Amino acid sequence: MSLPVRVGTLLVAFLAVVGGAIFVVIQYFLAGPVVVDYTAGVTPGAGQQVSIVLQEDPQNTVTNHPDWVSYFIQDPKTRQWVHTTLFRVPAGATVHVTILGYDGCTPLRNPFWGKVTGTVGNVEFVNGKPTSVLNSYATCSVGHTFSIPSINLNVPVASPTTLAANSNLCGTSPCTSGPHTTVTFSFKAPTTPGDYFWQCRIPCGLGYLDGFGGPMQTIGYMTGQMEVAS
Amino acid sequence: MAAESQAQVAGQGGPSHGRRILLIWLILAIAGDLLIWFALGPHLPPGNMTTTATEEQGAIKLMSVLSAPVLVLVLTYFVYAMIVWRRRDGDNEDGPPIHGSTRVQAAWIVGTTVIVLALAVFGTVSLWTSHGAGAGEGPAPIWNPPGAVSTASAQQTPWAPGKVLQVQVVAQQWRFTFRYPGLGGFETTELMLPEGQWVQFNVTSIDVIHSFWAYQLGVKADANPGVNNVAYTKPTQTGLITVRCAELCGLWHGAMFDYGKVVTLAQFQAWARASKTELASVTSLLPPYATTYDSTAIKQLGPVLQKLGLTGAGGGYYPPQDPAQP
Numbered sequence: 001m002s003l004p005v006r007v008g009t010l011l012v013a014f015l016a017v018v019g020g021a022i023f024v025v026i027q028y029f030l031a032g033p034v035v036v037d038y039t040a041g042v043t044p045g046a047g048q049q050v051s052i053v054l055q056e057d058p059q060n061t062v063t064n065h066p067d068w069v070s071y072f073i074q075d076p077k078t079r080q081w082v083h084t085t086l087f088r089v090p091a092g093a094t095v096h097v098t099i100l101g102y103d104g105c106t107p108l109r110n111p112f113w114g115k116v117t118g119t120v121g122n123v124e125f126v127n128g129k130p131t132s133v134l135n136s137y138a139t140c141s142v143g144h145t146f147s148i149p150s151i152n153l154n155v156p157v158a159s160p161t162t163l164a165a166n167s168n169l170c171g172t173s174p175c176t177s178g179p180h181t182t183v184t185f186s187f188k189a190p191t192t193p194g195d196y197f198w199q200c201r202i203p204c205g206l207g208y209l210d211g212f213g214g215p216m217q218t219i220g221y222m223t224g225q226m227e228v229a230s
Numbered sequence: 231m232a233a234e235s236q237a238q239v240a241g242q243g244g245p246s247h248g249r250r251i252l253l254i255w256l257i258l259a260i261a262g263d264l265l266i267w268f269a270l271g272p273h274l275p276p277g278n279m280t281t282t283a284t285e286e287q288g289a290i291k292l293m294s295v296l297s298a299p300v301l302v303l304v305l306t307y308f309v310y311a312m313i314v315w316r317r318r319d320g321d322n323e324d325g326p327p328i329h330g331s332t333r334v335q336a337a338w339i340v341g342t343t344v345i346v347l348a349l350a351v352f353g354t355v356s357l358w359t360s361h362g363a364g365a366g367e368g369p370a371p372i373w374n375p376p377g378a379v380s381t382a383s384a385q386q387t388p389w390a391p392g393k394v395l396q397v398q399v400v401a402q403q404w405r406f407t408f409r410y411p412g413l414g415g416f417e418t419t420e421l422m423l424p425e426g427q428w429v430q431f432n433v434t435s436i437d438v439i440h441s442f443w444a445y446q447l448g449v450k451a452d453a454n455p456g457v458n459n460v461a462y463t464k465p466t467q468t469g470l471i472t473v474r475c476a477e478l479c480g481l482w483h484g485a486m487f488d489y490g491k492v493v494t495l496a497q498f499q500a501w502a503r504a505s506k507t508e509l510a511s512v513t514s515l516l517p518p519y520a521t522t523y524d525s526t527a528i529k530q531l532g533p534v535l536q537k538l539g540l541t542g543a544g545g546g547y548y549p550p551q552d553p554a555q556p
Contacts, residue, residue: 115512217481
């Protein structure tokens with residue numbers, strides 16, 4: 001083999017390795033969902049308050065998994081819905097949460113998670129009505145949950161309850177119209193900075209083993225992280 | 231001279247070397263074992279908060295005490311050989327050939343065989359007794375404390391001090407919850423146990439495979455869907471408990487942990503009364519107590535979905551083609 005051929009082969013192999021490394025970095029490390037920042041303009045510490053807005057949709061038409069249920073978070077500056085489940089709040093702040101429940105009902109696997117815990121007053125407000133427990137077995141009342149286990153936060157997110165509403169759910173994400181419930185609650189962000197994972201407790205990964213695959217195991221859909229900033 | 235040198239190098243025929251090594255080994259082995267038993271032993275995992283933890287710590291101490299002399303023997307010979315039989319200045323001869331010693335080989339084989347067989351007997355007997363109670367032994371454990379019960383109906387008998395406290399561990403992605411069938415059947419995220427009382431953990435899962443690992447209790451039992459895995463322990467001290475999942479169970483497996491407490495009997499009874507009241511609203515929604523739960527065939531699900539005309543699965547949770555792996 002001549003020298004130019006050997007050099008050329010070596011160069012091609014080297015470029016292939018470098019290209020592969022760049023692909024891995026971009027694909028798996030840099031291509032994750034963005035973090036919606038709710039700390040801008042807010043001084044960390046007790047007494048501070050932020051308001052975050054989320055919606056959960058019966059599908060996800062903005063990704064290559066259109067049949068996956070998904071949360072979206074509203075950017076506080078642009079008011080645009082962002083396909084992500086990562087958000088940042090100040091340490092120690094009171095976090096006021098609004099969740100628009102556009103998805104239909106699914107009974108909880110464990111009815112225990114129908115109880116509201118970890119919120120201010122241990123209540124949520126479903127369309128303005130204070131509620132401490134939702135019975136997803138007796139009626140069609142729960143779509144998903146918003147749970148941060150490490151701070152014992154568990155909020156069952158109410159769903160549209162009627163057959164007519166559940167048959168006419170929003171079909172394009174992010175949803176801007178269609179039957180939905182509005183759930184509000186407040187909780188205290190931890191004073192210790194760090195990442196706190198949150199999840200939905202309804203096994204809504206239809207098509208996956210026991211419903212707990214796909215969107216339930218993928219950040220950006222039905223689970224994510226709350227970053228508490230110092 | 232040459233023969234003596236050979237014998238000394240081989241460490242076989244040189245009685246002075248053999249005795250020296252034996253003496254050094256004996257002193258170090260006894261010192262090491264005493265240190266392990268009395269100094270290191272009380273600090274070995276998993277501590278001594280419960281009967282099972284104490285027995286596990288005892289087993290680790292025993293194995294350490296048995297294995298330390300073997301380690302010390304190897305190291306003693308190694309270091310002795312490096313120092314005594316090292317190459318001296320001006321000595322450029324090859325070392326003498328080493329021949330096998332039937333006596334040494336026999337002693338080594340017999341010694342290690344005796345140790346291994348003794349440990350095998352010890353381990354087997356331990357599993358038949360309370361020593362193995364902290365590991366889940368399935369729905370029918372080999373050893374049971376007096377008063378242990380296996381059926382769901384018996385486990386719901388109201389608990390009183392002196393009886394075995396029934397605690398159901400329900401694993402689910404990614405949190406453990408604890409149900410107390412003998413205390414009204416409430417379910418909670420807090421693991422609270424009374425000091426000085428036998429506890430029966432009935433460990434199960436409602437989704438994938440998990441493992442209930444309560445480190446300080448000396449309890450580690452797999453949590454499998456459809457299986458009631460029973461483990462026992464008896465807390466002997468008050469203190470904090472850390473519970474972790476010890477089976478890779480999905481995205482947030484690493485964050486699946488809980489904390490609990492062993493408290494005095496009076497504190498436990500007060501906590502149980504308060505929890506029963508506080509959780510009454512959600513306790514009434516829980517499915518009837520059972521040793522396992524089939525989360526894909528909960529009978530209440532059908533009517534809710536069928537009423538709304540939303541089911542294509544005959545009232546089941548998932549369509550007939552599910553589950554399907556990606």
